[in-house]
Amino acid sequence: MNRLEQALAYVSQRKSLWFKTLLTGIALYLLWQIALFTLLVLSAENRPFLLRAVLQTLEIILVLILVKRIVRAGPTAPEIFERRYLAATWVLFGLWLCVMVPMGFEIRDPYLYGTANFDPYQHLVIPMITGFRGYLFAVWLMCGIATLVLYGVKKRWADVDEVLLPLVCHLIFTGILILVRLGPDRTKTAMIGWNQAVFFLIGAVAFGIIISPAVRERLMNFADRYPYILLIITIALIGGTFFFGTALSGGRKLWYRVGPLTIQPIEISKILFVYVVAAFLEKKAYTFQKSRRLSSLISLGVMCLSLFLVLLLQKDLGPIMVLVIVCLWMFVSVSGRIDLLATALLAIGTVIGLAFWFKQPSMVYHRIMDFVDPLQYSSQMTYALWTQASGDLWGTALGMSRAYKVPVIESDYIFTAILAEKGWIGAAVVLTVFWAFSIRGIQLARFLVKGHSRDATFMMGVVMVLFVQQVVIVAGNLNMLPLSGLTLPFVSAGGSSLVVNLGVLALMLGLVARHTRPAQITETGQVKSIPMPIAAANPTRVEPEFEPSVRDDEMVLGGRAFRAGSAVKPGGHA
Amino acid sequence: MNPHEERGELSGYHWLIPLFSMTGVTLLLLAGAFRNSVLDPFSQNYIEDFAHQRNFETFVEQGLLVDNGHNGVKADWDAFYRYTRSAFKLGQQVAAFEQASAAGALQGVTLKTLPGTWQPLVKKRLLSEQDGQLVLNGEAYHQRMLKTTFGRHFLMAANNTHRLINQAGRISADEFYFRETNVFSVTRVLPRGAVYDRHNQLIVGWDKGRRERSGLHEGVFHVVGLPYRSGIEQKMEKALAPKPHRGLHDLAGLRGRDRRGDDLQLTVDSELSAKLYDMFDFEKKGRLKGAVVLMDIESGHLLASVSSNAPHGETVRGNYDALVRDRKHKPLLNRAWDELHFPGSTYKTVVAAAMLEQEALTQPFKRVQEKRTYLKIRNNRNKVRKKPIDMRTAFAVSSNTYFAEKGVLLGHHTADMAGRLGFNSACDLTLGVKDAKPWITATSSAYRGQQQVRFDKRGDHRLVAQFSLGQNQIKSHPLHMATLIATVANDGVFVDPRLIKGRRRGTLVTETHNPAAFSQLQYGETRRVLDSTTARYLRQACRGTMNMERGTGFYGPQIYRGTVDGQPIYSSAKRGSKAAEFVLIPSAGKTGTAQHGQKGKPPHSWFIGYAPADNPKVAVAVVVEYAGYGSLYALPIGMEALAGGLNSLNQEPHSLAGETEQVAAESSPDF
Known part of the structure; x- marks a missing residue:
């Protein structure tokens, strides 16, 4: 028996009155402290903060469950899982929106409360809304409808994956939640939030259109046949802004104005360009891998540079950064040529270095200096850093931060707002969601590679575009990279961005659905694919007019993606 | 030849590359976000620029906002223009011009023969000539005043008078300022600890979100110094700095956890220092340099x-560069x-x-x-x-x-x-x-x-x-x-x-x-x-x-x-x-x-x-x-x-504020 045990035995054997009194005293003191803490927690001024902590915790749990589903699917059937977690995300969003936001406003702005004035925004009148609560409720309902639409069309036409949709909805809801209440002038940002909700609905419809087999197949076949027309469209869209563009901010003409809407063509061009590059790479994969001939490399370089040059003339550096990274990634993953990667990185580094040294274009210099010493060079970044610091671990509760003081908080700096209002925990949830989304995307790409490597490369490119864009803008916000004007996908304000990103999601799901066939589960739990024409097997699918580019006997379902229970619905249409 | 069939296959494990790199990058971002939000590396650089806030205080102090008779305030524009005529250089000149012309001193003077002292008014197009008489354009002057920051803020206050009343029914310039103006201020400008002299007289304190330096006179300036720069404020930064992280409150993310920095009591005697500072004025030789x-x-x-x-502590704000560059007097040299x-x-x-x-x-x-x-x-x-x-x-x-x-x-x-x-x-x-x-x-x-x-x-x-x-x-x-x-x-x-x-x-x-x-x-x-x-x-x-x-x-x-x-x-x-x-x-x-x-x-x-x-x-x-x-x-x-x-x-020390209420004040044991 060692010393400690001896001491414990001695203590437990003592039965004197003094000893009991001492123990009772300690216990009473602890109880008293607990009671104090409980009272403090329940006091009125702490209520919003308590609620915030509860909601954040629920959010964490929800996201962790989704992540777990990606790693290994549980016994829950995919459609039940998807339905359940879409609903949970939406309900949680409702709690944030309809309970938490008014609470924050009551504290921050008791005088304005309840008298929203939408007069300056006559072009999108909300007639039924009488007060701010009503407005929030309407936003919530509208998001619910959009989510329903998303879920419905996906279930009907591309029933392949059960986590992407809840993840994306989580992101969109977070964005709307932040946007709805960002402004110093509530009316203005309330309108930004409202617009975002409206575009969510529009995006859901666009999602439905793109994911429908008729459109999807036509699109893919068109792209198959005329990849270079896509390239021309891409460059023309960007180049057109020189002539028809509108400058919304910063004096750069990066938008098209169509009636009340403004569209940023780069959002669409990015995806088209990635497709073109993917197609080209796959076509020349053999050349890249096995031969030292330069001609293909040169044509690839010319293709990339033609777009980058136009973007450079536009002084739109963010997309260049994203596209360069994504193209390099795709190139290396197709060709496996590390030597060329190193050469390219060296060249890029030299170009950036020269641009910095000669201050030409001056934007490079300024962005880099803003990054190196934000407090000296960039008031915007300074404000952003201060705002982020006000967030701390749990964030100021919603509506309590001064994020609205940061210029363009609603698009470029939305991550700053999240960090300020939901704290590091909320930001970590958002980052985790992006991570999960990308991981899932890579899983799907891996699944596709067995069927059709061009589609797989494209899929990977698309996922990488979203991921890299998110990384670049978040790192820019955090002053870990020079900031460049990009939107945080699905989160930032911006109708065109949201709609296009939803379209991209539709394309991703459509690509997978295109190469998936219903499966059968045998009694031993083994899955067999049914060697039948796709249309006959799946009555919900529309017969494509063109023959799919994949031959049936090539189809082998990917091991991992399949085990995740995502690609194939067990017990499908037998 | 189908290139797809000829291309080499990469190992199945190469799919781990994107997984790992994405995870790694996300972890980096998480760490960065943690640094920026929780660790807060820039906390030392929070601005304390509350000069604009002073405008709103001025409105209340100078009576530019008056009681409107039924539990509210209204803007008194006459008082506003009267005030600008005494407080701003241009306004003073306008007032002087009005006085001079009322006294008839400018009879028969044209724009060309106007003395140079009035030229600023001409340049700003406030003066015009009508029938050989110089006329001051009052409306133009008012417009000009409204374009200053002071004027813009007053306009804002005048248009939002109902919001100037806080829940207690008083005029509250602070709250209004924070809600309405576009000057950035951070929620976390936390209070630093105060510094007292040996007789418990306040030297520097904290008031309205900024360092209160009215007690930081020349005699104690070099001892107390400026935050992050010199003196006690720099050397005892760790003690004086606000302490945001405390135990359970913090874990639960509750409010009210933010704590003032510790207060310090110096050994110096503030009054005596002021007296000694003045001793360096000599009758015959004037002000001499030196130290005691x-x-x-x-x-x-x-x-x-x-x-x-x-220098006096109150004059340092906004004047620091000039003090640093003053090679002749070297005011910052102790x-x-x-x-x-x-x-x-x-x-x-x-x-x-x-x-x-x-x-x-x-x-x-x-x-x-x-x-x-x-x-x-x-x-x-x-x-x-x-x-x-x-x-x-x-x-x-x-x-x-x-x-x-x-x-x-x-x-x-x-x-x-x-x-x-x-x-x-x-x-x-x-x-x-x-x-x-x-x-x-x-x-x-x-x-x-x-x-x-x-x-x-x-x-x-x-x-x-x-x-x-x-x-x-x-x-x-x-x-x-x-x-x-x-x-x-x-x-x-x-x-x-x-x-x-x-x-x-x-x-x-x-x-x-x-x-x-x-x-x-x-x-x-x-x-x-x-x-x-x-x-x-x-x-x-x-x-x-x-x-x-x-x-x-x-x-x-x-x-x-x-x-x-x-x-x-x-x-x-x-x-x-x-x-x-x-x-x-x-x-x-x-x-x-x-x-x-x-x-x-x-x-x-x-x-x-x-x-x-x-x-x-x-x-x-x-x-x-x-x-x-x-x-x-x-x-x-x-x-x-x-x-x-x-x-x-x-000398007996002064009693500290609030000390009389607490009969047995306990001293904290850990210092």
Whole structure:
């Protein structure tokens, strides 16, 4: 028996009155402290903060469950899982929106409360809304409808994956939640939030259109046949802004104005360009891998540079950064040529270095200096850093931060707002969601590679575009990279961005659905694919007019993606 | 040939590459977000620019917003324009123009013949000519005023008067400002701790989200300093800085967890410092540069450390660059311990101490005839006295010839003594203070010049003689000289100087009163550097300076003790100028007149001393640059400081705000 045990035995054997009194005293003191803490927690001024902590915790749990589903699917059937977690995300969003936001406003702005004035925004009148609560409720309902639409069309036409949709909805809801209440002038940002909700609905419809087999197949076949027309469209869209563009901010003409809407063509061009590059790479994969001939490399370089040059003339550096990274990634993953990667990185580094040294274009210099010493060079970044610091671990509760003081908080700096209002925990949830989304995307790409490597490369490119864009803008916000004007996908304000990103999601799901066939589960739990024409097997699918580019006997379902229970619905249409 | 079939297959594991890289990048981003939000690396740079907030306060203070009769306010535009006519330059000019034209002074003057003083009005197109008359365009002036920040804010307030009333029904400019204006301010500008003087008078506090510096007058400026830049504010950053992270509250993310930084109680006496700062204005010579350091002998507390030419704390905001660039006055230079001067005759204290230790060699108590040997050294204008003198007399009359000779006799012994008395080593004012950064003073130097001194070499004897008078290679600063004379007064025991007396926990942000009392910090470390006997003889010598008929300080001001309400009050006055009920308190010390070798400028004036001579309580060192004789310039300041220091030690501290409510204020035990 060692010393400690001896001491414990001695203590437990003592039965004197003094000893009991001492123990009772300690216990009473602890109880008293607990009671104090409980009272403090329940006091009125702490209520919003308590609620915030509860909601954040629920959010964490929800996201962790989704992540777990990606790693290994549980016994829950995919459609039940998807339905359940879409609903949970939406309900949680409702709690944030309809309970938490008014609470924050009551504290921050008791005088304005309840008298929203939408007069300056006559072009999108909300007639039924009488007060701010009503407005929030309407936003919530509208998001619910959009989510329903998303879920419905996906279930009907591309029933392949059960986590992407809840993840994306989580992101969109977070964005709307932040946007709805960002402004110093509530009316203005309330309108930004409202617009975002409206575009969510529009995006859901666009999602439905793109994911429908008729459109999807036509699109893919068109792209198959005329990849270079896509390239021309891409460059023309960007180049057109020189002539028809509108400058919304910063004096750069990066938008098209169509009636009340403004569209940023780069959002669409990015995806088209990635497709073109993917197609080209796959076509020349053999050349890249096995031969030292330069001609293909040169044509690839010319293709990339033609777009980058136009973007450079536009002084739109963010997309260049994203596209360069994504193209390099795709190139290396197709060709496996590390030597060329190193050469390219060296060249890029030299170009950036020269641009910095000669201050030409001056934007490079300024962005880099803003990054190196934000407090000296960039008031915007300074404000952003201060705002982020006000967030701390749990964030100021919603509506309590001064994020609205940061210029363009609603698009470029939305991550700053999240960090300020939901704290590091909320930001970590958002980052985790992006991570999960990308991981899932890579899983799907891996699944596709067995069927059709061009589609797989494209899929990977698309996922990488979203991921890299998110990384670049978040790192820019955090002053870990020079900031460049990009939107945080699905989160930032911006109708065109949201709609296009939803379209991209539709394309991703459509690509997978295109190469998936219903499966059968045998009694031993083994899955067999049914060697039948796709249309006959799946009555919900529309017969494509063109023959799919994949031959049936090539189809082998990917091991991992399949085990995740995502690609194939067990017990499908037998 | 189908390229798809020919292409090489990569290993199945290459799919791990994107997974790992994405995970890695996401983890990096998480770490970055953690750094920016929780660790908060830029917290030191939060702006405190609340100048605009002052506009709203002005509206309320100046009565530009008035009661509208039914529980609200309204903007008084007349009052606004009236106010702009007195507060802004343009407005003043407009008012002057109106006055002049009303008085008929501008009769018959056209735009072309208008005097140049009115040209700004013409340039801003406020004046026009109609029928040969100059007409002021009032509307244009009003428009112009509305375009200033002040005007814009007033317009904003006028259009939103209902929001200026807070829930308690009062006009609240602050809340309005924070809600409505576009000036950025962070939610987390947390309060720093306050700094009090030894009698609990507030020097710097925290008010309305910014440092309150009205108490940071010139006398204490260099001690307290500016946050992150200088002084206590910099050295005690860790104690004064707000403490945002505390236990359970923080984990739960609750409000009200933010805590003020700790409050500090300094050893300096704010009132006395202000008085001493003003002492550097001399009747004949005007304002002179210099410094005083006053020290409590027993504890080592600095009762005052004043450097002339310091700025007032309230004027520093927005003016800092100009202060840095002011090469002429160097207002940010703390002359008390960051600038070195030749100590001149005050250095004879060191020589005398060395003589007393080497009694057999130098025979200090034997009266000797002064010799001519080293008379021709530079800086020596003394003539040889006819009567033989001993060390104490020579010290009192400050005989250069005597000490030059003895210094040469002593040789390297003086250097050893100088080292023991703190030359050639810097002093750390915050040694052993919890949470403090080291506060290192300038290093006073002796025998450390470019030229190597050979004490035994005959050729170098003139140099050594010069050193013995505190010239050439000997340099020191008032703080060091104060510790030196305090050591002598304290029976040869050196006490580390201290600036911080007490410290207490800060309150929560929401609370206004801090009921805690200051817990007292320990005194500085002590060490014996002189023999008790040596110190006693030195004290006799020092006493002679002020009290012997021939002593250099005899005809200077002396300290007198009077009585008010049974309390002793000390003051300094010329010998014999006080009434009979005032008792002369003998003081002691050494004056110095340090020549610096710059032509055409009077020498630096020095005084080091202590009082009372019999029972030393406070010690002082004064330097006045380019003034003249030590007894004429430094001595009056030194005597004033000594008298003030004696008063200060007797004075009861003020009660702190809120302390009366709390009967038994507990001191926090961990400091």
